[in-house]
Amino acid sequence: DQQVKQNSPSLSVQEGRISILNCDYTNSMFDYFLWYKKYPAEGPTFLISISSIKDKNEDGRFTVFLNKSAKHLSLHIVPSQPGDSAVYFCAASAKNAGNMLTFGGGTRLMVKP
């Protein structure tokens, strides 16, 4: 049973446009959510996070939105750049679970010049 799902395996956008990556979760105990970016042959790199007490967190071109009632979060990248092309993973952690993260299956983003 996948507790964190990314239903779009891939996404293609034009440079300069907005990229929206979506993630759904089922476990109500999750209280912290993160996005990671992964290039081939490298480990995932932390991008941005959000606590369940917030509904939005912004860092430069990256904004994460959290809708707790829908158990849904999204990552917006504006404007998208070719260097953003990578696999994006959303992840969640629960209180009292230490550093254990539950990851989604990933979305491959391709930004076309």
Next chain:
Amino acid sequence: KAGVTQTPRYLIKTRGQQVTLSCSPISGHRSVSWYQQTPGQGLQFLFEYFSETQRNKGNFPGRFSGRQFSNSRSEMNVSTLELGDSALYLCASTDLTGGSGYTFGSGTRLTVV
């Protein structure tokens, strides 16, 4: 500062053999976690070690084990290898809770033939 170092980068083993993977965390990081990445299952949590003690364990068979040394370096061992153990094994370290401070290594690509 030096990142998370995983050795070896690539490994080919035969079914039934055992393997040991090594992870050197960022200096000062006491929490080390291991994840398995496969095309079908995404990133799945194996276990977390903190100050030489296993703090969390994922849903993997007992063939998967790990340990952490007093200098925070960690090893994971897989015994009686199966074809399905072929995967990218990622190590991550942090000195915080909640996963936001995770730094991943580049991984060890294990192929079981």
